[in-house]
Amino acid sequence: MAAGGAAMVCGLAIPEPDLVRVGALLILLPLVSAMMARRSRYRLSCSRRLDPPRVPAGQPTVATVRLENISRLRTAVLLAEDVTPYSLGSRPRFVLEDIEPLGSRELSYQIRSDTRGKFTIGPLRIRVADTFGLVEINRSFSTTSMLVVTPKIYPLPRAAASSSWLGEGDGGMRTISAIGEDDAAPRAYQDGDGLRRVHWRSTARYGELMVRREEHQWRNSASVFLDTRRSAHSVTGSSATFEFAVSAAASIGAHLTGEGFRARLITEAGEIAPRGTFQDTLLDMLAVITPSHDVSFAPGTTALANAGGQLIAVLGRLSRNDASMLAASRQGNAPAMALLLSVSAWASDAVPEDTAAAAEILSAAGWRVALVNASTPLATAWQQLHRPADRLVPVGGAGGALR
Numbered sequence: 001m002a003a004g005g006a007a008m009v010c011g012l013a014i015p016e017p018d019l020v021r022v023g024a025l026l027i028l029l030p031l032v033s034a035m036m037a038r039r040s041r042y043r044l045s046c047s048r049r050l051d052p053p054r055v056p057a058g059q060p061t062v063a064t065v066r067l068e069n070i071s072r073l074r075t076a077v078l079l080a081e082d083v084t085p086y087s088l089g090s091r092p093r094f095v096l097e098d099i100e101p102l103g104s105r106e107l108s109y110q111i112r113s114d115t116r117g118k119f120t121i122g123p124l125r126i127r128v129a130d131t132f133g134l135v136e137i138n139r140s141f142s143t144t145s146m147l148v149v150t151p152k153i154y155p156l157p158r159a160a161a162s163s164s165w166l167g168e169g170d171g172g173m174r175t176i177s178a179i180g181e182d183d184a185a186p187r188a189y190q191d192g193d194g195l196r197r198v199h200w201r202s203t204a205r206y207g208e209l210m211v212r213r214e215e216h217q218w219r220n221s222a223s224v225f226l227d228t229r230r231s232a233h234s235v236t237g238s239s240a241t242f243e244f245a246v247s248a249a250a251s252i253g254a255h256l257t258g259e260g261f262r263a264r265l266i267t268e269a270g271e272i273a274p275r276g277t278f279q280d281t282l283l284d285m286l287a288v289i290t291p292s293h294d295v296s297f298a299p300g301t302t303a304l305a306n307a308g309g310q311l312i313a314v315l316g317r318l319s320r321n322d323a324s325m326l327a328a329s330r331q332g333n334a335p336a337m338a339l340l341l342s343v344s345a346w347a348s349d350a351v352p353e354d355t356a357a358a359a360e361i362l363s364a365a366g367w368r369v370a371l372v373n374a375s376t377p378l379a380t381a382w383q384q385l386h387r388p389a390d391r392l393v394p395v396g397g398a399g400g401a402l403r
Contacts, residue, residue, distance in 0.1 A: 001027050033130040043071035044099075046124050046141040048082075050111075054148040054283060060112040061147060063092075065124055067107065069099040079127040079136075080107060085119050088112070113149045116246070116287050121145045150283040151247040154378045156255040186210040221262040221309030224253050224282075225300060225326075228267050230291035232316030234343055241316060241341045246286050248314045248339055248378055253282040255382075256312075264307060268292065268300040271307070297325050305329040311336040317343040318358035327365035336367045337385040346374050 004026025011019030045068045055061045065082060069075055078096040092109040099105055113119065122144035128137045186202035189209035202210035226249040227233075233242040249265070256263045257279045265272040265282050269292065274281045304311060304326075311330060315338055318326070330336040340359055344352035351371060359369045370381040 001030055004028075029132070030134045033132055033134040036130055042069065042073060042075050042128065044068065044075075044126065044139075044141075045070055046143050048122055048124070048143060048145045050121065050145050050147055053146070054150060056150050056153050057116050058112070058114050058152060060110045063109055063111055063121060063145070065107040066104060067096070067099070067124070067126075068104040069101060072101045074101060075099045075128075077129050079129070081125045081127075082107075082109070082121065083123055083125060084111065084121055087115070088119060111147060113147075116149045116151050118284075118288055119147045119149065121147050148284060148287050150287050151243070151250040153254050154247065154251045156251055156379055156382045158259070220260055221264075221307075222256050223264050223266055223304055223307040223309060223311055224249055224256070225266045225304055225311065225313040225315075226286075226289075227313070227315045227318075228289060228292045229294055229316065231295060232318070232343065233291060233341075234346065241343050241346055242291055244372075244374075245314045245316060245339075245341060246289060248372075250282060250286045251378060252312055252314070252382075254279060257282075262309075266300055266303050266307065268294050268297050270299040271303045297322050301325050301329040305331060308334070310334065313338040315340050315358075317341075317354065319354070320357055320361065323358035323361040327362050327367060330365060330367065333366075336362075336365075338362055338367050338369045339372050339381055339385070340369055342371055342373045349373065349375070 004023040007023030007026065008020050009023075011017065011021075011023055047066045049064045049066075051062045051064070053061070063082070065080075067080065075096070075098050077098065080094045080096060082092050084091050088111055092107075094107045096105055111121070123141045124143070126139045126141075128139065129135065186199040187210065189198070189211050197211040199210045226245060228242075228245075233245065234240050253263060253265065257277075263278045263282075264274070265278070265285060272281060272285055275284065304313075305328070308331070311334060313326065313336075315326070318340070326338075340355060340362075342350075342352055342355050344354065355371060359371060362369050368385045370376075370384045372378075372381050
């Protein structure tokens with residue numbers, strides 16, 4: 001248009017009528033193209049599918065966009081761009097030659113994130129161009145999708161714990177999936193009760209046949225406690241312990257779910273309200289959790305003491321008071337285990353004095369404690385928590401375990 005204006009001015013000044021006509025054509029052509037592009041009211045619909053919509057950090061997910069032409073006009077050349085956060089890489093772009101009336105096209109691409117979080121994918125943007133390529137009109141759909149990138153989840157072995165430690169008297173070995181609280185009160189036997197519901201301990205105690213009120217003998221339950229206090233972790237850099245703690249809690253929670261446990265997630269601020277299943281609550285919460293500025297353990301240990309069942313804690317740096325408060329949250333003979341991160345010496349095999357003191361306090365209260373550093377595989381620490389031991393046993397090499 002600028003060239004056309006200059007040509008018209010020169011054509012009038014010379015004067016040269018043909019040059020004026022060329023200038024007028026250069027000015028009118030973009031205007032006519034814009035009118036034609038705007039009159040091309042294509043009716044397009046868009047849908048998006050993420051497979052899977054929730055993925056661990058470092059794993060890819062496939063996004064599939066389906067674009068349909070629901071009008072009776074064949075589209076011109078379309079440039080499609082799906083809006084994604086720049087933290088996920090460059091935005092995917094596609095060129096579509098045309099879409100026939102009532103036709104459709106599917107566009108697929110991979111998304112991968114090495115950091116956990118929730119990311120909004122979309123909306124899809126379409127650029128409509130005219131035949132001459134002089135005008136582009138941007139249009140945007142409103143459909144978006146939510147991608148949840150969870151912490152890394154490490155597979156954990158199915159460990160076994162000795163029955164004496166669990167408070168069982170049969171002297172056998174019971175797998176971790178069978179550990180739980182006996183939540184049913186016994187009552188006197190009545191005609192029609194099945195023998196599988198007989199409560200033999202109560203029968204021996206009362207001298208008459210007793211049965212459980214509930215059909216299930218064990219209701220497996222566990223509480224996963226995650227210490228998210230900023231003061232308890234190193235939260236930045238390659239040696240950050242906070243991300244390891246979050247991944248450990250996610251892995252343990254996913255493992256417990258696979259073993260059929262009724263589980264709950266607790267932090268130093270208290271219990272996290274469930275939203276759907278425990279695994280959904282766990283992964284959605286841990287995908288966006290950040291270090292807190294809380295310094296007190298009290299709300300979390302109170303919730304832990306009232307939860308019942310197994311206690312499994314993932315802990316950062318603990319003071320003696322913190323360790324004593326946490327140790328007191330164990331009720332009766334309930335199994336209690338703690339992954340204690342050597343925050344002050346995360347990159348070395350040395351055991352800091354504060355970590356050793358906290359481990360001694362928890363062990364004295366009947367907790368199983370595994371000391372973890374940067375070189376300790378989570379599966380190894382998990383096995384150490386369930387290895388029978390009657391005294392303090394340091395584990396050489398990567399990290400350590402106590403009682």
